[in-house]
Amino acid sequence: MQALTLIKIGGNVIDDPEALAAFLQSYARVPGLKVLVHGGGKIASTIGIKLGIAPKMAQGRRITDEETLDVVTMVYAGLVNKRIVSKLQAEGVNALGLTGADGNIIPAAKRPVKTIDYGFAGDIEAGQIGSGPLSALLENGLFPVIAPITHDGKGQLLNTNADTIAAAVAESLSSRYAVTLVYCFEKKGVLKDPEDEESVIFAINPESYAELKEKGIVSKGMIPKLDNAFAALKGGVKQVHICRAADLEKIMEGEAYISTRLEPA
Amino acid sequence: MQALTLIKIGGNVIDDPEALAAFLQSYARVPGLKVLVHGGGKIASTIGIKLGIAPKMAQGRRITDEETLDVVTMVYAGLVNKRIVSKLQAEGVNALGLTGADGNIIPAAKRPVKTIDYGFAGDIEAGQIGSGPLSALLENGLFPVIAPITHDGKGQLLNTNADTIAAAVAESLSSRYAVTLVYCFEKKGVLKDPEDEESVIFAINPESYAELKEKGIVSKGMIPKLDNAFAALKGGVKQVHICRAADLEKIMEGEAYISTRLEPA
Numbered sequence: 467m468q469a470l471t472l473i474k475i476g477g478n479v480i481d482d483p484e485a486l487a488a489f490l491q492s493y494a495r496v497p498g499l500k501v502l503v504h505g506g507g508k509i510a511s512t513i514g515i516k517l518g519i520a521p522k523m524a525q526g527r528r529i530t531d532e533e534t535l536d537v538v539t540m541v542y543a544g545l546v547n548k549r550i551v552s553k554l555q556a557e558g559v560n561a562l563g564l565t566g567a568d569g570n571i572i573p574a575a576k577r578p579v580k581t582i583d584y585g586f587a588g589d590i591e592a593g594q595i596g597s598g599p600l601s602a603l604l605e606n607g608l609f610p611v612i613a614p615i616t617h618d619g620k621g622q623l624l625n626t627n628a629d630t631i632a633a634a635v636a637e638s639l640s641s642r643y644a645v646t647l648v649y650c651f652e653k654k655g656v657l658k659d660p661e662d663e664e665s666v667i668f669a670i671n672p673e674s675y676a677e678l679k680e681k682g683i684v685s686k687g688m689i690p691k692l693d694n695a696f697a698a699l700k701g702g703v704k705q706v707h708i709c710r711a712a713d714l715e716k717i718m719e720g721e722a723y724i725s726t727r728l729e730p731a
Numbered sequence: 732m733q734a735l736t737l738i739k740i741g742g743n744v745i746d747d748p749e750a751l752a753a754f755l756q757s758y759a760r761v762p763g764l765k766v767l768v769h770g771g772g773k774i775a776s777t778i779g780i781k782l783g784i785a786p787k788m789a790q791g792r793r794i795t796d797e798e799t800l801d802v803v804t805m806v807y808a809g810l811v812n813k814r815i816v817s818k819l820q821a822e823g824v825n826a827l828g829l830t831g832a833d834g835n836i837i838p839a840a841k842r843p844v845k846t847i848d849y850g851f852a853g854d855i856e857a858g859q860i861g862s863g864p865l866s867a868l869l870e871n872g873l874f875p876v877i878a879p880i881t882h883d884g885k886g887q888l889l890n891t892n893a894d895t896i897a898a899a900v901a902e903s904l905s906s907r908y909a910v911t912l913v914y915c916f917e918k919k920g921v922l923k924d925p926e927d928e929e930s931v932i933f934a935i936n937p938e939s940y941a942e943l944k945e946k947g948i949v950s951k952g953m954i955p956k957l958d959n960a961f962a963a964l965k966g967g968v969k970q971v972h973i974c975r976a977a978d979l980e981k982i983m984e985g986e987a988y989i990s991t992r993l994e995p996a
Binding site: 513516517518536539540541542543544545547548549551552553555556560561562563564565567568569570599602603606608615617619620621622623 | 778781782783801804805806807808809810812813814816817818820821825826827828829830832833834835864867868871873880882884885886887888
């Protein structure tokens with residue numbers, strides 16, 4: 467199987483133009499087949515507020531009403547995605563930006579209303595994602611850059627968590643490629659002490675993960691990311707790294723003890 | 732040579748949700764290979780004004796300062812493009828949205844400053860456009876939907892006229908396909924009398940075009956569209972139609988005398 471690297475870049479890096487430029491240069495140097503999934507950053511909230519649409523949150527997730535959906539579609543699929551694509555083109559990467567609606571690469575379902583109505587939020591399942599269109603792009607020398615917007619196949623766009631997209635797409639591509647999934651963000655990895663940048667936990671397996679959750683060491687925001695990542699490992703992804711965006715090249719070169727590596731059971 | 736239809740849909744149709752929905756249903760029924768190029772419509776100006784950015788125009792063209800570029804990138808590549816893609820997906824067309832930066836399908840150059848500084852406006856040449864990435868998409872069953880944003884290859888996005896994009900992409904694809912170029916808008920074609928919807932000029936060739944311009948019958952807004960279209964015919968495009976969006980299916984079925992057909996010399 468041919469190797470493929472799927473990298474997710476977080477919103478905090480996107481919000482920092484210098485960090486983003488440095489990351490994109492590192493990304494350009496990642497050898498072989500690769501796919502980039504990006505988050506949204508704070509620009510959507512900033513623009514939404516200017517347009518008179520206050521961000522609405524519940525349990526750390528955005529509630530996507532119709533107006534908010536328009537804003538995130540504009541910002542994620544338009545501004546952020548095309549800025550990244552044009553910068554990667556300048557770095558010599560033949561990038562091609564997509565949402566889940568394009569080529570139907572990520573079919574989704576509107577989240578059912580239980581206690582909270584999340585509005586136009588899309589839930590996805592790795593099993594529903596075909597690897598055909600992405601493989602076709604990769605085989606033609608095109609490098610997909612995915613914005614966190616999906617669709618229901620009936621004409622409705624949906625807002626979907628970028629971490630979840632990264633894990634699900636990585637899992638679906640693992641039927642054709644030996645996939646390494648890398649979550650890049652502003653921290654060095656999963657920290658034992660959130661105040662101490664050097665307290666990186668170098669390796670986590672499902673057993674130690676259960677322990678970390680029980681002891682409350684893994685923080686709220688990290689749990690969905692890790693849940694997704696372990697599901698991806700179970701689904702066929704070869705390796706998962708959680709690392710600082712600035713360390714991407716070192717990770718790709720195999721440098722150890724600077725990030726968190728997830729291990730299968 | 733395989734036949735391909737390249738259709739440009741104008742901003743006035745995009746601004747009218749019902750007309751757009753009807754057009755996309757017609758587009759879905761166009762047989763064979765096809766590419767859609769869309770304009771922007773008034774949403775960019777509306778959103779720009781809400782964000783405190785007044786639209787700036789000179790000689791009928793938008794002046795694109797940095798803030799305006801962000802707005803048109805969001806609206807054209809994000810909101811409008813992804814709405815169209817998701818609606819086409821619902822109609823069974825495996826649409827994939829692109830700007831000129833994606834896959835480097837439309838390299839452009841920032842318009843040189845002469846008497847007017849148009850800002851981040853991109854000029855394109857059909858000869859600079861490769862047909863490779865678009866062909867790769869088409870051969871994989873994906874139908875390109877192009878937003879009127881290009882790039883300079885050095886990381887700068889640029890705003891580019893959608894009529895010009897349609898003609899230049901049609902010309903570049905004519906090296907591989909027998910291309911029919913169709914400009915769809917809200918009128919029945921080029922009108923002898925702009926007040927009389929029934930005064931359609933059924934056929935124009937370069938000679939009669941010169942005469943129409945001389946007599947002032949062809950209006951200002953129409954001249955760049957026709958100049959582009961005649962250049963595309965000269966460059967290898969087989970046929971050009973200018974028609975009402977609502978008449979697209981009839982045109983595709985060969986119905987005559989309901990639109991303007993351009994004829995080579």
